[in-house]
Amino acid sequence: MTVKVAINGYGTIGKRVADAVSVQEDMEIIGVAKTRPNFEAFMAKKKGYDVFAPEDRIKGMEKANLEVEGSIDDMLERADVIVDCTPGGIGEKNKPIYEKAGVKAIWQGGEDHELAGCSFNAQSNYEEALGRDFVRVVSCNTTGLCRVIKPLDDEFGVNKARVTLMRRAADPADIKKGPINAIVPNPIKLPSHHGPDVKTVLPDIDIATTAVKLPTTLMHLHTINMELNSECTAEEVEALLAKQSRVRFVGQGITSTAEVMEMARDMNRPRSDMWENCVWNESITIYEGELYFFQGIHQESDVIPENVDAIRAVMEVEKDGTKSVAKTNKAMGI
Numbered sequence: 001m002t003v004k005v006a007i008n009g010y011g012t013i014g015k016r017v018a019d020a021v022s023v024q025e026d027m028e029i030i031g032v033a034k035t036r037p038n039f040e041a042f043m044a045k046k047k048g049y050d051v052f053a054p055e056d057r058i059k060g061m062e063k064a065n066l067e068v069e070g071s072i073d074d075m076l077e078r079a080d081v082i083v084d085c086t087p088g089g090i091g092e093k094n095k096p097i098y099e100k101a102g103v104k105a106i107w108q109g110g111e112d113h114e115l116a117g118c119s120f121n122a123q124s125n126y127e128e129a130l131g132r133d134f135v136r137v138v139s140c141n142t143t144g145l146c147r148v149i150k151p152l153d154d155e156f157g158v159n160k161a162r163v164t165l166m167r168r169a170a171d172p173a174d175i176k177k178g179p180i181n182a183i184v185p186n187p188i189k190l191p192s193h194h195g196p197d198v199k200t201v202l203p204d205i206d207i208a209t210t211a212v213k214l215p216t217t218l219m220h221l222h223t224i225n226m227e228l229n230s231e232c233t234a235e236e237v238e239a240l241l242a243k244q245s246r247v248r249f250v251g252q253g254i255t256s257t258a259e260v261m262e263m264a265r266d267m268n269r270p271r272s273d274m275w276e277n278c279v280w281n282e283s284i285t286i287y288e289g290e291l292y293f294f295q296g297i298h299q300e301s302d303v304i305p306e307n308v309d310a311i312r313a314v315m316e317v318e319k320d321g322t323k324s325v326a327k328t329n330k331a332m333g334i
């Protein structure tokens, strides 16, 4: 079976999900929806994607010489599953349209957990999403946290996790957000929403997070501190994280997020994406019985393989999460 996938919202996340789906053997893109005839819409056409638009936007698109296949309802008629990559809060409004069309939907981390009732991270809770109509792939930061907390909890038991998130202020193409010369405690009320968000995937983890926004566009950086239930060495933690397919160790002169992104460019990754958590293995330390390490998260791309796995889970084309992760990784080159 080839799963027919539609994308609603072809921005930072949507365009990457479209390309990642296109390289999988068991799924295909049947259309992407745009609201404006901007360069991204023309690029989507150039790549061979059928472009759809809300009914009231079609005329404007055609006036700009962008050929539109039909409305979002038309796109839903052709799809088995829709990946909603519209800005946070907009996706919620689309739920009735998807329900009416009887199409499964996957939302992103900008929406609340309650919208889908199932928050997803492939390595943490794939099986929970099997056959569901609605799933939410958790945000970039939450994805990055789940990817390391889950294996550490399985192996050593996580008694408590305390994380400081230094967040990029905006994506590289975003001209609207700041700050450009300040460090902003955000959210100001503590702890931040990221800890509760991890608990939507891993409910038994004691986690608290704080977050600030920094004037950078490249990546988020996490300082992770955990109390583990069993005694272990830094070497044992390093060996465990080395086995995780979506965790990459960085060293060899990489001392910053800028150099991680340069490496992604050198790797000829599409859009210089870094789909894996980037852990500085040199930072992995056990100090007075507690674990510490740094990891970088490429906000624009770490959730992309997770969306591919979420499609397989809701469509039940692969019942085993480990196998889905392996298929996704192989097709994308992770």
Ligand SMILES: NC(=O)C1=CN([C@@H]2O[C@H](COP(=O)(O)OP(=O)(O)OC[C@H]3O[C@@H](n4cnc5c(N)ncnc54)[C@H](OP(=O)(O)O)[C@@H]3O)[C@@H](O)[C@H]2O)C=CC1
Pocket (backbone or CB within 6 Å): 008, 009, 010, 011, 012, 013, 014, 033, 034, 035, 036, 037, 038, 085, 086, 087, 088, 089, 090, 108, 109, 110, 111, 138, 139, 140, 171, 299, 300, 303
């Ligand atoms: N960027 C990031 O770092 C990450 C984002 N996320 C989450 O992914 C989701 C999407 O974010 P992101 O890709 O950054 O957003 P973008 O703003 O980059 O893209 C959003 C897309 O949605 C379209 N859109 C805008 N308004 C509407 C609307 N009213 N109805 C339908 N489509 C609309 C836009 O199309 P058009 O230009 O045609 O209007 C655009 O293609 C959010 O939930 C976000 O929280 C998750 C992880 C990381």
Ligand SMILES: O=C(OP(=O)(O)O)[C@H](O)COP(=O)(O)O
Pocket (backbone or CB within 6 Å): 109, 110, 139, 140, 141, 142, 167, 169, 194, 299
């Ligand atoms: O999901 C994200 O971040 P978050 O995990 O801090 O909510 C993305 O980086 C988008 O964040 P934004 O809402 O600052 O654009």
